[in-house]
Amino acid sequence: MKGNIMEVSAMNCHHRFYTLEDFFKSAHENGFRNVELWSGPMHFYLDYQQYDDIQILKELEKKYDIKIIGVCPEQTNPKPNNMAAKHEDEQKRVYHYFKNAIDIAHFLNAHQVVVTxxxxxxxxxxxxxxxxxxxxxxxxxEYAQIQGIPLAIEALQPRESLLVNTISDLKDYLELVNHENLKICLDLGAMAKANETIKDYFETFGSRIIHCHFVDGNPVGHMAWGDGNRNMCEDLDILHQYDYQGYLSFEIVNQMYYQQPHLADQKCIELFNQWRPK
Structure with missing residues (x-):
C-alpha cells in the first residue's frame, strides 16, 4: 500500500499444478508487484517440525521483483492444523505449525499471517x-507480536467450520481471545455467504481490518473477477471510502482455473487497473 492507493497481490492456490517459480514468473508477467504465499506443499512445504528453505523464497522475490506480503497457512479440514484441536499432542503440533508460519513471515518481512x-x-x-x-x-x-507479525483472522463458511462464520461471531471471538495482535482479514466469500457487506465489516471493525481476500462469486466460489456476480468497481469504491490500508489478495481457489491460472490472474489485475477512485 502506497499512500491511499490500494494494491493487489496474486495468490498461488490455483497454480497448484505448476511450480512455485512458474507462479512467480506468471505474476511478474501479469504486472503484479506483490503475492501472498499459500503454503500448499507442492510449492512450499510447512509442518510443525520443519519448512522449506526460506532462501528459495527470497531468491524468487529478487529474481521477479515481487514482494511476499503475507503468509496463508493451510488450516481447514482435512488438514491437521486445527486451531481448535482437541487433544494435547495435537495442540502441541498445531502451535508449532503456526509458530513456524509466523517465523517464515518474520524472515520475509511480511505484513501478516492469515488464520482461522x-x-x-x-x-x-x-x-x-x-x-x-x-x-x-x-x-x-502473543508469539506473533514478539516477532512483529499481526495475525489476521477470516470468517469461514459453514461447510468449513461452525465456529466463526459471521461478523457477530468474529466480534465474540475477538473478545474471547482478548489480544490486540489479532486483526481481521475480510474474506469476500465468507462475507457473501453470511449475507453481509463490506460496509458491515468496516462499520464493525474499522481499522482492525488489515487484509482482504478479494474475490468474485455467485455469491461465493472464490472466482476470478468477471466470472461471478459481484461488481469490482463498487466494492473498490466502498473500500476506498473507508480508507482501507491493506492489500487485496486474489484468493482464487476454484478448480476451473487449474489449467490456465495465469489467465484468471490477468483478468483480475486488468479489471483492477481500470478502476479509478471517485
Missing amino acids: SGWAYLSENLEEARTRSAQMMRKLA
Missing part, C-alpha cells in the same frame, strides 16, 4: 471447541 478459528467435530459442544480455539489463538498472537 479452526473447526469442531459435529458431535461435540461448539462452545468448548471455540474456547480451545481462542486459547490457542491467544498464545499464537
Whole structure:
C-alpha cells in the first residue's frame, strides 16, 4: 500500500499444478508487484517440525521483483492444523505449525499471517471447541507480536467450520481471545455467504481490518473477477471510502482455473487497473 492507493497481490492456490517459480514468473508477467504465499506443499512445504528453505523464497522475490506480503497457512479440514484441536499432542503440533508460519513471515518481512478459528467435530459442544480455539489463538498472537507479525483472522463458511462464520461471531471471538495482535482479514466469500457487506465489516471493525481476500462469486466460489456476480468497481469504491490500508489478495481457489491460472490472474489485475477512485 502506497499512500491511499490500494494494491493487489496474486495468490498461488490455483497454480497448484505448476511450480512455485512458474507462479512467480506468471505474476511478474501479469504486472503484479506483490503475492501472498499459500503454503500448499507442492510449492512450499510447512509442518510443525520443519519448512522449506526460506532462501528459495527470497531468491524468487529478487529474481521477479515481487514482494511476499503475507503468509496463508493451510488450516481447514482435512488438514491437521486445527486451531481448535482437541487433544494435547495435537495442540502441541498445531502451535508449532503456526509458530513456524509466523517465523517464515518474520524472515520475509511480511505484513501478516492469515488464520482461522479452526473447526469442531459435529458431535461435540461448539462452545468448548471455540474456547480451545481462542486459547490457542491467544498464545499464537502473543508469539506473533514478539516477532512483529499481526495475525489476521477470516470468517469461514459453514461447510468449513461452525465456529466463526459471521461478523457477530468474529466480534465474540475477538473478545474471547482478548489480544490486540489479532486483526481481521475480510474474506469476500465468507462475507457473501453470511449475507453481509463490506460496509458491515468496516462499520464493525474499522481499522482492525488489515487484509482482504478479494474475490468474485455467485455469491461465493472464490472466482476470478468477471466470472461471478459481484461488481469490482463498487466494492473498490466502498473500500476506498473507508480508507482501507491493506492489500487485496486474489484468493482464487476454484478448480476451473487449474489449467490456465495465469489467465484468471490477468483478468483480475486488468479489471483492477481500470478502476479509478471517485
